[in-house]
Amino acid sequence: MSAPLLSVRDLSVVVRNGEGEQTLLDRVSLDLAPGDILGLVGESGSGKSLLCRSLVQLLPSRAISVTRGEVWMGGRDLLALGDAQIQAVRGAEIGMIFQNPSSHLDPVMRVGDQIVEGLRFHRKLNRAAAQEEAIALMGQVGFTDPARQFAAYPHEFSGGMRQRAMIAVALSCDPKVLIADEPTTALDVTIQAQILRLLMELRERRGLSIILITHDLGVVAQTCDRIAVMRQGRVVEVGDKRDILARPQHRYTKALISSHPSMPTDEANDVVDDKVDAARLPAGPARPLVEIDDLHIRYPLSGGVFGRRRSFSAVAGVSLQIRAGETVGIVGESGSGKSTLARAMLGLIPISDGHVTFDGASLRLQREATLTKMRQQAAMVFQDPFNSLNPRLTIGQTLAEVLRVQGKVAPAAIPKRVDELLRLVELDPDYAGRRPRQLSGGQCQRAGIARALAVDPRLIVADECVAALDVTIQAQIVALFQRLVRTMDLTLVFIAHDLAIVRNLCERVVVMHHGRIVEEGPCAEVFERPREAYTAALIAAIPDIDPDRRLLAPPGLLAS
C-alpha cells in the first residue's frame, strides 16, 4: 500500500453525561490510501458515522468530545486545526454524502444552485464559470439533461437522482476524500447498484478516495478494496477485502458474514426440506385462504371540490391466491404497490375494483362479516418497529389490550398468555414492563410480532418488517419467522424489497412492478430461472457477498 492519504491514529471519543463518561470510540486506527475505497462495516451504534464525523470535527453534541488521537492528512493533524482552518477542510478536502439525500438537500433551493454554492465558496469561481462547471458535474454523476435539470428542485427528483445530486454537491469542491454514510440504504436494489457503480467510476476518473459506511457486507464485497469492521466503538478487524471475506478472524466478522442474506443458511435448507414434506402441502384443490381477483386500488390525485378528477393506480389488476400454510414473498421496488396490496388484503384500505376473499368471505359482498373474520384470524407486522407500537403503552399493556379486545383468552389468563407470547418471540417476560423507547429495534420488532401472534392468527402479513434492522438482527427475525411457520399453523405473506431474504424464507415468490404482478412461482425456480427481464434485473442487482460475482445487470433495464 502506498503512503496513506488519511491516517487515523488512536482516536478515542467519549460522551459525558450526568453519570460520567462513556467511551464511544476506543483507540481507533485506520489508513486510507489514495484512490482506495475503504468499507466501514458494523451495526447501528457501532460508531462508524461518529468516526467519520470526528475526522472533520463535526461532533453531533457538545457533550461528545475527542479525548485522544490524531487524524493526519496532508501533513497536518486535522483534530488540532482551529474553526476557520477545519472549515476549509470540510468540503474542499473531505466531502460527505449521507443516507437520506432529501434531508441534506435544501428543499427551497434549485439543485444547480446548491452545487454552484460550493464551487464559488471553495474554488472562488465566478457565477458563469461556476454554473458551467455545475452542469458539467451533473452530467458526470449521471443526470441525463443537466442543463434543464440544473433549475429543478430536489422534490422533483426520485431518491436515486437526489443521491446523485448530493454526490455532485460533495464533488463540487473537488475533495480528495469522499465519506459516504450509508448512501444506498434508503434506495431500491437496482438504484443502489447504479449509485455504487457511479462511486466506483468517480474513483477511477478522479482518483477519489472513498470511505463507504454501510451495514451491508454485500455492498462492501462489490465495491471496496479494504474493509474495517467496527463493533462497539472499536475496529475489531481491518484488512484487504478478500482476506477478510475469505478468512474472517474475529467472531463478530464471522457472524456478520454468515448472517448475510445471500449466504444460504442451514435454516433455509430446513425450509426446503419442509417443502418436500408432503404433509405440509395442502392436499388436493383446497380452498385458498386468501383469494385476490383482479384487484384495483386507485388514489385520487388532484382534486378539491372543483378540480378535475385524476387518479393514480397503486395496484392495477392483481390476481393472487394464497393457500393455507403457504409462505409467500412479495417483492418489488418502492412504489411497486406491494404495501398497498398487503393493506388491501387485510381490508385496511378501500378497494376500487375487484375482489378480496378471505376464507371464503368476500370483502366486497359481505364487508362487515369478512372484516370481523379477518380481524380475528389475520394480523400484520410493520416496517418501522418503533412507529408500530404505541409509545405510551408498555409492551405488556399493548399485548394485554389485544388479548382483551379479541376475547379469545379468559381475562384471568391474560398475564400468563402475555408471558407466553413474549417467550414465543424469544423476549424475556420482564420486557412486559418496558416501553418501546427502552427497547432496541430488533426487540421492538419481536414485540410487534408478539402482538400479531396475540390474535392467534391463521395469516400474518409482514410488510418490510426487517428493512429497518441491522443484518445480524434481520437474520434472527427471519429465523424466528421460520420457526413460527414451522411450529404453528401459519400462513405468511412476507413483503420485502430484499430478494435474498425472501429467497431464504419463502416457498413462493410474487414479483410486482408498477402495481402489477410480473412474475410468480416457486422461489427456487424464479430465482434460478427468471422468465421476465425485470425479475432478472432485480436479482442481478443484489450485491453478493462473493466479490467475484460482480453486479451484472443490463444497463438499459436499470436506467428505465
Place this chain on the structure above:
Amino acid sequence: MSGRARAKRVNRTLIAGLVLVGGFALAALAAPLIAPYDPIFQDGTARIQPPSLTHPFGTDNFGRDILSRIIYGARVDLQMAVIGVFFPLVIGTVIGAIAGFFGGVVDAVLMRLIDIILAFPFLVLMLSIIAILGPGLSSFYIAMALVGWVSYARLIRAQILVLKNADYAVAAVSLGFSWRRVLFRHLLPNSVAGSLVFCMSDAVLVLLSGAAISYLGLGVQPPTAEWGIMVAEGQAFLSQAWWITLFPGLSIVLLAFGFSMIGDALGEAMGVHE
C-alpha cells in the same frame, strides 16, 4: 446539551412558574385571612394615598386598599383563567379529534366553521356574544367557550391527521379495535402534549382578554375587585396616582408570566418543541 442539564433547566423554569401561579392561588384561597382590609370598604378619609406602611400599595379614589383588592382580585382572575381555558380545551380537543380522524365531509364542515370564527377579530366576536348575552362573568365564559376552542381544534386535528397514519394506528385497526378505542386510547393521548403546552399560553390570553372585557365594562361588574377593572378605573388618575394602575397591572403580568413559564417547561419536558 446533555439530558441532565436540560432536565435541570426545565425544572427551574417549572418551579419558578409554579411558585408564581401557586403564590397567587394561595393568596386567592386565603384572601379573607391575609387581606388587611375589606376590598370594597370605602374609607372617605384615605382617598388616593400613596403606598405607605398602613396601605402598602396605596389606596384608590374611593379610599379602598389596593393590596386587599389585588388579593381578592386574584380569586376572580384565576377563576377566569382556569374556566376560560378548560371549556375551550375540552370542546376543541373533541371537535379536532373527530375532524382529523374521520376526515372527508365531517372535516370539511368543521374546518369551514373554524374559518368563519377566525374570520372575525377575536375581541369583536367576544364582545358581540357578551353583548347579546348581557354583561357578566358567565357570559364571558360562554363567549370564551364558543370562540376559544378553534385553536385547540386545529392543533389536535393536525396531530391526529399525522398520527392516524402511524403504523400503530393502522395496527390497532387491523387488530379489530373499535374506532373509539383507536381514537381515544391510542391517538388522543399521543396528540395532546401540544395542546397542554398551548393552554398555558392561552391562559395568558384569556387573562388579558378577561381584563380587557372588564375594562370595557362587560365583564366583572364594580365594585367587585378584579385586576382589569382596577386598571381601567385607575387610568383617569394616572398622572397623580400611578399606584392605582401599576400594581394590578403588574399582577396581571406576573400571573401571565407564571403560566407561560409552566407552559415552556411542559413543552420542553414533553418534547413538543423538538
